[in-house]
Amino acid sequence: xxxxxxxxxxxxxxxxxxxxxxxxxxxxxxxxxxxxxxxxxxxxxxxxxxxxxxxxxxxxxxxxxxxxxxxxxxxxxxxxxxxxxxxxxxxxxxxxxxxxxxxxxxxxxxxxxxxxxxxxxxxxxxxxxxxxxxxxxxxxxxxxxxxxxxxxxxxxxxxxxxxxxxxxxxxxxxxxxxxxxxxxxxxxxxxxxxxxxxxxxxxxxxxxxxxxxxxxxxxxxxxxxxxxxxxxxxxxxxxxxxxxxxxxxxxxxxxxxxxxxxxxxxxxxxxxxxxxxxxxxxxxxxxxxxxxxxxxxxxxxxxxxxxxxxxxxxxxxxxxxxxxxxxxxxxxxxxxxxxxxxxxxxxxxxxxxxxxxxxxxxxxxxxxxxxxxxxxxxxxxxxxxxxxxxxxxxxxxxxxxxxxxxxxxxxxxxxxxxxxxxxxxxxxxxxxxxxxxxxxxxxxxxxxxxxxxxxxxxxxxxxxxxxxxxxxxxxxxxxxxxxxxxxxxxxxxxxxxxxxxx
Ligand code: ZN
Numbered sequence: 001x002x003x004x005x006x007x008x009x010x011x012x013x014x015x016x017x018x019x020x021x022x023x024x025x026x027x028x029x030x031x032x033x034x035x036x037x038x039x040x041x042x043x044x045x046x047x048x049x050x051x052x053x054x055x056x057x058x059x060x061x062x063x064x065x066x067x068x069x070x071x072x073x074x075x076x077x078x079x080x081x082x083x084x085x086x087x088x089x090x091x092x093x094x095x096x097x098x099x100x101x102x103x104x105x106x107x108x109x110x111x112x113x114x115x116x117x118x119x120x121x122x123x124x125x126x127x128x129x130x131x132x133x134x135x136x137x138x139x140x141x142x143x144x145x146x147x148x149x150x151x152x153x154x155x156x157x158x159x160x161x162x163x164x165x166x167x168x169x170x171x172x173x174x175x176x177x178x179x180x181x182x183x184x185x186x187x188x189x190x191x192x193x194x195x196x197x198x199x200x201x202x203x204x205x206x207x208x209x210x211x212x213x214x215x216x217x218x219x220x221x222x223x224x225x226x227x228x229x230x231x232x233x234x235x236x237x238x239x240x241x242x243x244x245x246x247x248x249x250x251x252x253x254x255x256x257x258x259x260x261x262x263x264x265x266x267x268x269x270x271x272x273x274x275x276x277x278x279x280x281x282x283x284x285x286x287x288x289x290x291x292x293x294x295x296x297x298x299x300x301x302x303x304x305x306x307x308x309x310x311x312x313x314x315x316x317x318x319x320x321x322x323x324x325x326x327x328x329x330x331x332x333x334x335x336x337x338x339x340x341x342x343x344x345x346x347x348x349x350x351x352x353x354x355x356x357x358x359x360x361x362x363x364x365x366x367x368x369x370x371x372x373x374x375x376x377x378x379x380x381x382x383x384x385x386x387x388x389x390x391x392x393x394x395x396x397x398x399x400x401x402x403x404x405x406x407x408x409x410x411x412x413x414x415x416x417x418x419x420x421x422x423x424x425x426x427x428x429x430x431x432x433x434x435x436x437x438x439x440x441x442x443x444x445x446x447x448x449x450x451x452x453x454x455x456x457x458x459x460x461x462x463x464x465x466x467x468x469x470x471x472x473x474x475x476x477x478x479x480x481x482x483x484x485x486x487x488x489x490x491x492x493x494x495x496x497x498x499x500x501x502x
Pocket of ligand 1: 265269295298
């Protein structure tokens with residue numbers, strides 16, 4: 001037995017699989033940005049074929065007991081910490097894939113694809129009844145999936161584990177209950193305050209928004225020699241590997257903050273991808289650790305930086321130059337207030353940083369109850385509207401703007417929503433900890449000097465890949481476990497003075 005050879009064999013196999021997966025990702029990116037309409041059918045076939053190939057190659061990774069031998073070597077303490085983590089994570093991925101029989105996967109893919117089509121129609125026609133039978137199929141399959149993957153008594157844990165390895169339903173329930181109890185009164189107080197915050201009005205030519213977005217993403221450190229920015233209906237980021245990371249944005253002539261916020265958000269995701277160790281490409285050590293940690297990066301740049309008063313000391317003069325007409329009469333202070341408008345609204349993707357997590361908590365509570373069999377699909381619209389009233393104080397006028405608004409459930413992404421809110425909590429922990437480590441933080445923002453900030457993230461988070469599980473990584477980076485307080489402190493510090501709250 002030669003462990004060194006085995007490690008090299010494993011790296012080679014993983015790298016070959018990465019050629020397939022990064023090519024698939026490139027095709028997926030192209031489909032959402034540039035591809036002509038008629039190209040879709042062939043591309044779908046190509047993607048399915050490449051996906052099958054990658055799947056087969058991954059299953060074959062242990063055909064000569066390579067992983068078994070390496071796991072044994074790891075147990076005997078013969079591997080470096082990084083190699084041990086690589087083997088542990090590959091074994092984990094393999095175990096997961098082996099638990100899902102091919103017939104199940106085929107049915108799951110077919111049903112969720114069809115359910116997504118039906119959902120689109122149901123939303124367009126504002127008719128939950130068309131979607132309900134399909135959602136029921138998805139939920140049933142999801143429960144089967146959970147039972148195959150984990151403990152049938154705790155189905156939600158198994159689902160969470162796919163998006164946020166190591167996280168449990170119990171932890172999320174406790175943390176979200178605390179978050180909800182803190183957020184509901186804050187949102188009520190803001191809504192009841194007499195302070196009115198005007199909207200930002202005016203025309204913001206799209207070409208100038210593109211130039212500004214490019215400037216600001218470059219300023220925070222997005223490397224355009226290892227990535228690019230394009231347009232798509234829904235902004236996203238896609239990392240093929242650390243030296244090729246694509247982001248997209250969307251532009252509205254009347255809403256300049258949308259494109260700035262989304263450019264910084266996607267750049268945050270992209271900076272994480274660009275900061276993964278290229279030399280380890282293909283191995284789990286060059287992969288992001290979890291969706292919540294990924295989201296913490298995007299939210300950090302979008303909110304903690306991009307909504308920060310000191311950041312706008314640097315950026316506002318540039319924004320005024322880009323949009324002299326619209327911003328001529330608006331001083332920095334008024335602009336800053338306008339971008340901190342809080343609204344109790346219906347749509348998650350349009351909601352502000354104060355109310356956003358309540359939208360997530362509604363979804364988490366419902367989807368957990370669904371997979372645990374505590375509620376039925378037919379009761380969803382009613383329960384949705386009830387929770388929206390209770391937590392956000394809004395009356396949902398129809399299902400299109402209620403339970404039908406998100407694509408996630410139709411595609412089988414159940415257990416995914418919590419990662420958005422967990423990412424928000426982590427982003428505030430990072431903010432708190434970084435300001436301790438870098439006392440001149442505010443000053444750096446005002447100067448537009450983001451390099452020390454990015455360096456902190458690179459060192460504490462990006463370069464580790466999947467060496468530690470998400471919770472441990474964040475504990476090492478911020479010095480504390482998942483917590484609500486830093487996020488609430490962040491909100492209160494900003495919004496209390498803005499809305500004259502005490
Ligand atoms: Zn995101």
